[in-house]
Amino acid sequence: MTGAASDLIRRGAPQGCLPFERFLLTRPAFAALREALLQEPTLALLSMWAEPNAVHAAFFDEAPAGEGGGLLLATCPAEGSFPALSPARPGAVRFERAIRDLWGLVAEDGVDLRPWLDHGRWGVTAPLAAKPSRDPVPPLQPAFLPVEGEGWHQIPVGPVHAGVIEPGHFRFSVQGETVVRLEQLLGYTHKGTLDLMLRKSPRVAARFAARLSGDTTVAHSLAFALAAEAACGIAAPPRAALLRAVMLELERIANHLNDWGFICNDAAFAYPHARCGALREGVLRANALAFGHRLMMDRVVPGGVALDLAPGAERVILAALDAVEAELPQLLRIYETHASLQDRVVGTGILKPELAALFAAGGHVGRASGRGFDARQALPHTPYDALPVASAVLTEGDVDARVRVRIAELKESLGLVRTLLGALEPGEIAATLPQRGGEGIAVVEGFRGEIVTWMALDDGGLIRGVFPRDPSWLQWPLLEAAIEGNIVADFPLCNKSFNCSYSGVDL
Numbered sequence: 001m002t003g004a005a006s007d008l009i010r011r012g013a014p015q016g017c018l019p020f021e022r023f024l025l026t027r028p029a030f031a032a033l034r035e036a037l038l039q040e041p042t043l044a045l046l047s048m049w050a051e052p053n054a055v056h057a058a059f060f061d062e063a064p065a066g067e068g069g070g071l072l073l074a075t076c077p078a079e080g081s082f083p084a085l086s087p088a089r090p091g092a093v094r095f096e097r098a099i100r101d102l103w104g105l106v107a108e109d110g111v112d113l114r115p116w117l118d119h120g121r122w123g124v125t126a127p128l129a130a131k132p133s134r135d136p137v138p139p140l141q142p143a144f145l146p147v148e149g150e151g152w153h154q155i156p157v158g159p160v161h162a163g164v165i166e167p168g169h170f171r172f173s174v175q176g177e178t179v180v181r182l183e184q185l186l187g188y189t190h191k192g193t194l195d196l197m198l199r200k201s202p203r204v205a206a207r208f209a210a211r212l213s214g215d216t217t218v219a220h221s222l223a224f225a226l227a228a229e230a231a232c233g234i235a236a237p238p239r240a241a242l243l244r245a246v247m248l249e250l251e252r253i254a255n256h257l258n259d260w261g262f263i264c265n266d267a268a269f270a271y272p273h274a275r276c277g278a279l280r281e282g283v284l285r286a287n288a289l290a291f292g293h294r295l296m297m298d299r300v301v302p303g304g305v306a307l308d309l310a311p312g313a314e315r316v317i318l319a320a321l322d323a324v325e326a327e328l329p330q331l332l333r334i335y336e337t338h339a340s341l342q343d344r345v346v347g348t349g350i351l352k353p354e355l356a357a358l359f360a361a362g363g364h365v366g367r368a369s370g371r372g373f374d375a376r377q378a379l380p381h382t383p384y385d386a387l388p389v390a391s392a393v394l395t396e397g398d399v400d401a402r403v404r405v406r407i408a409e410l411k412e413s414l415g416l417v418r419t420l421l422g423a424l425e426p427g428e429i430a431a432t433l434p435q436r437g438g439e440g441i442a443v444v445e446g447f448r449g450e451i452v453t454w455m456a457l458d459d460g461g462l463i464r465g466v467f468p469r470d471p472s473w474l475q476w477p478l479l480e481a482a483i484e485g486n487i488v489a490d491f492p493l494c495n496k497s498f499n500c501s502y503s504g505v506d507l
Contacts, residue, residue, distance in 0.1 A: 363449025
């Protein structure tokens with residue numbers, strides 16, 4: 001990994017993060033990083049977060065195979081403010097807004113300085129700052145961009161929606177039926193998760209990671225566990241690593257089935273929705289028998305897994321997978337041959353490849369728009385470092401492409417689970433986590449895309465800093481772009497084809 005920005009970062013002072021080093025830059029060097037990033041477009045921004053007196057950023061080199069590298073972490077000391085990265089990396093905008101709301105650190109020359117998570121109802125401002133403010137003066141309220149000119153109108157939607165769904169507000173600026181601009185306002189499911197994790201041991205705080213986004217409980221738990229293990233310098237036993245991967249792929253299968261069905265349902269085509277729902281239910285019941293929980297919540301813990309496979313579970317899991325695999329060809333044929341459905345999904349909600357690359361979009365959102373990043377290939381952890389994983393990459397970038405990427409990943413995961421189960425051998429399922437200081441970072445490919453979790457432990461082994469980055473941070477802004485030029489009635493299709501997590505970014 002060489003280039004103006006990556007070389008500048010490496011000239012900083014190493015801080016001992018594992019398995020990828022974090023470099024402490026001076027404030028002038030971090031300010032120079034913005035210009036250097038413009039000169040090195042292959043250095044993708046994956047995450048930004050803060051501590052009371054510092055701001056951190058994680059990058060990944062997108063250079064061609066053989067020329068790229070792993071993660072590269074940069075830190076800027078911050079006393080009230082820090083040089084913004086958003087002018088060079090637009091994906092930094094929401095991170096910078098959240099950093100201001102949570103830690104009270106302002107991004108100088110930032111593209112957008114409006115409040116994000118803080119809706120003025122917390123009772124304090126900058127709750128994660130060294131000294132949170134209890135000033136009775138209400139903070140600035142979230143605001144939307146103005147609309148000017150004739151023939152425009154706005155449609156507010158949410159935060160309360162029909163059905164059982166997380167809250168989020170969408171503000172459509174419309175001319176006739178065509179969406180000209182969409183703005184989102186999230187933060188309604190802010191739970192204070194980061195503060196709840198602080199000053200606790202990783203084993204205790206793991207319960208909060210498992211509940212950050214319920215449909216991604218395994219992936220978030222795994223990223224949290226791997227970061228804790230890296231900070232402590234240990235690894236989970238081989239059997240535990242295989243069981244973790246089994247759970248991760250089962251979670252992927254269940255969610256891709258769910259999304260495929262719901263996308264069809266949003267196009268008023270109920271049959272695939274019903275069949276995908278039935279197949280997903282079979283997988284969830286197998287999960288419950290095998291691991292004692294339908295969503296496998298709290299089964300992945302720092303050091304390994306909480307419990308072993310139940311007796312006879314392998315047979316039940318394989319039967320559920322066989323049922324899915326047997327019906328996939330017919331479901332795909334129905335999906336492809338119904339013109340009324342294809343008319344709704346093909347060419348709708350196009351995300352251009354250049355935008356996907358600019359925001360470093362991961363998962364099915366990125367891979368449907370030409371960005372082939374898959375953490376199981378690019379930054380593999382055990383056991384993926386010994387498994388061949390195939391990823392489907394398309395360039396059309398529409399709803400249909402995002403469906404097809406999901407279907408391809410679904411098929412791949414069916415084979416991976418069988419391989420992982422076949423590799424299981426008797427052994428320990430957990431290792432003891434030592435009580436000592438350290439710093440670690442982990443990247444796990446969840447069903448939405450990569451989760452990046454950073455953790456720092458104090459000398460007593462308690463969490464002094466943590467940040468779990470859900471893939472939705474970099475996908476939500478792209479939904480705003482994908483809906484532009486489409487009609488309002490196609491928003492449910494676009495929204496579900498992305499299926500970003502509200503809770504995962506509200507923290």
